[in-house]
Amino acid sequence: MKHASLRMDKLARSSQRLNKTLLLLSGLLMLLSSTCYWAVSRLLESEQQRLELHFARVVEIINEHEVFLRDVVTSNRQSAFSLAQLAHPVSVVESLPIPGRTLLKARGLEMSLAFSLAYSSGYTAADVRRALALGVELTDYYGGFWARSFYASPQVFVLAPGRASLAIPYAGDQRQHLPLLPQHYMAAVDRLGQLMATPGLLADQRVHWLRSPAPLYDDNLRIVAMIRFDADYTLHPAGTPQQPLALAAVMDTEQIDEFERVLRLSVYNQFTLISPEGDVLMGELGVDDAAPLGLSFNGDGLRFKMKAAEGRPWTGLYAITYQNFLRYAKWPLLGLGLTFIAAIILGLWIDHWFKSRIVVPAQRAQDRLAENEAFNRIILHNAPVGLCVVRRYDRQLLLENERAVQWGIASAVTHVLAQHHGDQAPGEMCLLVEGHYLQAVVVASRYDGQDVFLCGCNDVTRHVDENQLLNQARRQATAANEAKTVFLATMSHEIRTPLYGVLGNLELLSLTDLGERQRHYLEIIESSCAVLFQLISNVLDVSKIESGQMALEQVPFDPHQLVEDAVASFTATAHNKGLQIDSEIDPAMPALVEGDAGRIRQVLNNLLGNAIKFTDCGRVRLRLTVQERAGDSVLVQWQVTDTGKGIPEKAIEHLFKPFYQVSGGEEGGGAGLGLSICSRLSELMGGSMRVVSELGLGSSLSLIVRLPVVESSRAVTPAQFVPSYTQVPSLDVRVLVAEDNPVSQAVMAEQLTALGAHPTVVSDGQQALDAWSAQAFDLVITDINMPRLNGYAFTRALREKGVSVPIIGITANALREEGERCLAAGMNAWLVKPLSLGGLRQALISQCRRAAGQGAAVPEEDEDRSGWIELSDPMRQLLAETLLADVAQIEQGLAHGDAALVQQRLHSLCGALASVHAKGLYEVCQRVEEALHEAPMKGLLAEQVRALCTRLGVVAQCLLDDFSG
Missing domain, CATH: 1.20.5 (Single alpha-helices involved in coiled-coils or other helix-helix interfaces)
Structure with a gap:
């Protein structure tokens, strides 16, 4: 259809262009025709003017000859020629004998015009003198007359037939256009003598024009003018009968036009001259020469007929062929x-x-188009949708199909359009017609040369019903999901709060003096609580992953250190079970990569824990290998292998499903969420998990992920570290604690007191505001969910008062949105229950610079920071993060009584501190490490470890502050 319309449009455009072209060409044709007509008319007019000029000159020459002849005759009659005139001087220049005649060349004076005299035998000397005297007279008159004339002089003859003749100028005069030669003289005289025999020629004194029957000389046709000359005694011998003489002038028509004479190019092809008596003197008359005056055409060419306007009616007839007319x-x-x-x-x-x-x-x-129109009409009337066309300006219905009539939509559509103002279509709408829901779409269009609205309707009653059911089901599912989220958050809060009381009191109990048996029971309780805490954390991790709350951090970290930390964390557990645990790192592994080290550590801890749990003898190994390096990224594989009993092949495909346990939970307990969480975390990081297992030989589980490589900067910033320890005192800080749970209140107070802080505990946010007004505090710790005034409102109230001290939120809800709300309310940080002493101390150190260490253990600048090498900003940040991570591991070892973990971390710290020339801290770490080899980690030695952790935390915090500053 569209293609056909394009064809028609192309035809229309081509026709328009063709019409314009034809109009333009017609105009050009008319212009050219007019120009050609004007040019031809102008050419014909020019040709006619040339011929009129030619004919006028012919008539003028004829009249000139007639005047000359008449004047000669009249002058001769009036002069009464006598013998006295014979006294004129005359000289014979030349005498030539010719057959039957004597031809003399004579002149009157030396410079006079010469003439010719021819006479026969019987002439005496006197007769010759008389004839020569007549020749002198005629020559003088001839010269005088034609010297004044514009035209060329003719050849003049005086004829006495059979006896004598005169010729002026003489025969052989080369100045004439067609000179009369002596050898032609007698032939010309004889032919003129024949013309004298014309009846009535010499009967009167008129000039008669005659056509020469043959060329007189030089094969040229001429016309001859003759008149009777009454001077017969001058040419006749004395004593002979006197006969009339004839004065003849031979006119050469080629002498008329100078253009024709010089260029030898005639302006016509044929010229016919007709005398007033009707005699044809020049040219020929044909049977079709009865041409009208002026211009006429025939098959041969152009004909011009002209008559003399004055004097005698001479007629000229010119013929010009088309070829000659168009020769140019x-x-x-x-x-x-x-x-x-x-x-x-x-x-x-x-x-x-x-x-x-x-x-x-x-x-x-x-x-x-016709076929498509018929086809469209069939579609229109048989379509399963209702279609109608409404005129736009008056909303009049023009067309509707059968389905539209069946549904009765025309009235509803026209009513809606009547309420709609403007030419813009209302678009999509929903109509309710007789209990049916109709989805209608109205668009503006053209139909039958009019602006119309095209409306298409479809019955969506069933879809509306289904959509309502789906919306109801979605609302129910959303409500159920929200209830599940609320349940998880509530259970998280309700479980973590008493768990915080249990773990906090156990940690505080571990700081007291206990017997061996009591400490053994305490370790069992702590281990069970740790399992319970891990179970709760796994459930919450699954909930966060499913709800999209799990966020990944992209920060640089050392993969070598991550492997060492993971192995060190499980060294004591493996040794207690009699297993060997070690690590193997690919030398091609980059020093720094970018990723979420915490989530990777979570996966590795889960894999190592499972390997140790299901391995009775042998060893567990963690390998870090580089699978591929392309550009700025590296494909890394963390592989945990063990020598356990292995995993059945049919269980491998279900291994990463939630709540699936290979042994049905008979060994080691657990809920079967660990590997499921590992798989989901690997997918979030863009990696994958791989399992290879053989029954009786062991298993191998791998995490494969691609991570960007971070290039270490070799540039050293020339900056001198001068940390101000006077601005970083110990934990001797005043802390305002807002907590509604009595158990949490007691545990928080004991923990802060154990850290050297001075807590003030209140039950809700309103009491906290009152306590803040009563005295000043260095730091605020507030629970989120409290009666009367919750933690968010309390924080906002402090910020509105201009309070800028750090505020730490404490919540049992581990979802990410809870932390975002805390930060949005104005808190500086948020912590999730249960809180350990190390975690709480680290939070205090990071948020309050006055809580950077114990007052009795503040080192001097020269002891911890003197002698260090200059470090770049990336290296300073990396060292600070490494120190904080090691301190956290040492605190974990202290909490669990894992002396091996503490020794391994202290050994790692010795190498790092020695590389930056931290001599004081290096020596303290080395002494504590050696003491742990010789004595158990109890009492004073444990306090020394805690003091060292405090010093390391202070140094790390200073590095971070300098980096951020």
Whole structure:
């Protein structure tokens, strides 16, 4: 349909262009025709003017000759020629004998015009003198007359037939255009003598014009004018009968036009001269020469007939052939003809091309349009949707199909459009017609040359019903999901709060003096509580992953250190079970990569814990290998292998499913969430988990993930560390604690007191505000969920008062949105229950610079920081993070009584501190490590370890502060 419309549009555009071209060509044709008509008319007019000029000169020459002849005759009659005139001087220049005649060349004076005299035998000397005297007279008059004339002088003869003749100028005069030669003289005289025999020629004194029957001389046709000359005694011998003489003038028509004479190019092809008596003196008359005056045309060419306007009615008839008329335009006209033929051929080709490429496809397109229109009408009336067309300006219904009539949508649509103002279509809407929900779409269009609205309706009653059911089900599911989230948050809070009381009191109990048996029971309780805490954490991790609350951090970390930390964490557990545990690191592993080290450590801890749990003898090994390095990223594999009993093949495919346990929970307990969480975490990091196991030989579980490589900077910033320990006192700080749970209140107070702080505990936010108004505090710790005034409102109230001290939120809800709300309310940090002493101390150190260490253990600057090498900013940050991580591991070892873990971390710290020339801290770490080899980690030695952790935390915090500053 669209293609057909394009064809029709193309035809319309081509027709318009063709019409414009034809109009333009018509205009050009009219212009060219007018120009050609004007040019031809101008050419004909010019040609006619030239011929009129030629004819006028012919008539003028004829009249000039007639005047000359009449004047000669009249002058001779009046002069009464006598013998006295014979006294004129005359000289014979030359005498030539010719057959039957004597031809003399004579002149009157030396510079006079010469003339010729021819006479027969019987002439005496006196007769010759008389004839010569007449010649002198005529020559003088001839010279005087034609010297004043514009035209060329004729050849004049005085004829006495059979006896004598005079010729002026003489025969052989080369100044004439067609000179009369001596050898032609007698022939010319004889032919003129024949003309004298014309009846009535010498009967009167009129000038008679005669046509020469044959060329007089030089094969040129001339006309001859004759008149009777009454001087017969001058040429006749004395004593002979006197006969009339004839004065003849031979007119050369070629002397009329100088252009014709000089260029030898005639302005006509044929010239016919007709005397007033009707005699044809020049040219020939044909049977079709009865031409009208002026211009006429015949098959041979152009005919111009002219009559003398004055004097005697001479008639001239000019014939010019078409070839001669167009001789200057022969090649242009030939080119024009060829161009015209080429234009015709080109026009025929264009016509063929236009028909084959435009007209015929347009006709086919028109046929297809007609077929499509019929087909569309069939579709319109049989479509399963209701369609109607409404005129736009008056909302009048123009067309509707059967389904629209069946549903009765026309009235509803026109009513809606009547309420809609403007030419813009209302778009999509929903109509309720007779209990049916109709989805209607109204668009603006054109129909039958009018602006219309096209409305299409579809019955969506069933879909609306289903959608309502789905919405109801979705609301129920959302409510159930929200209830589950509220349940998890509530259970997290309700479980973590008493668990905080248990773990906090156990940790405080471990700081008291206990017997061996009591400490053994305490370790069992702590281990069980740790399992319970891990179970709760796993459930919450699953909940966070499913709800999209699990967030990953992308920070640089040392993979070598991560492997060592993971192995060190499980060294004591493995040794207690009689297992060997070690690590193997690929030398190609980069020093720094970027990723979430905490989540990777969580996966490795789970894999190592499972390997130790299900291995009775042998060893457990953690391998770190580089699978592939491409550009700025590396594909890393952490592989945990063991020599346990292995995993059945049918259980491998279910291994990462939630709550699935290979042994059904018979060994080691647990809920079967660990590996499921590992798999989900690997997917979040863009990696994968791989399992290889053989029954009786052991298992291998791997985490494969691609991580960006962080290039270590070799540039050293010339900055001198001068930390101000006077601004970083010990934990001798005043802390305001807002907590509604009595058990949590007691535990928090004991923990802060154990850390050297001075806590003030209140039950809700309102009491906390009152306590803040009573005295000043260095730090605030507030629970989130409290009666009267919760932690969010309490924090906002403090911030509105301009309080800038650090505020730490304590919550039992581990979801990410809880932490975001805490930070949005104005808190500096948030912690999740249960809280350990190490975690609480680290939070205090990081949030309050006055809580950077114990007052009795503040080291001097020269002891801990003097002598250090200059470090770049990335190296300073990495060292601070490493120190904090090691301190956390040492505190964990202290809490669990794991002396091996503490020794391993202290040994690692010795190497790091020695590399930066931290001599004081290096020596303390070395002494404590050696003491742990010799004595158990109890009493004073444990206090020394805690003091060392405090010093290391202070140094790490200073490094972080300098880096951020």
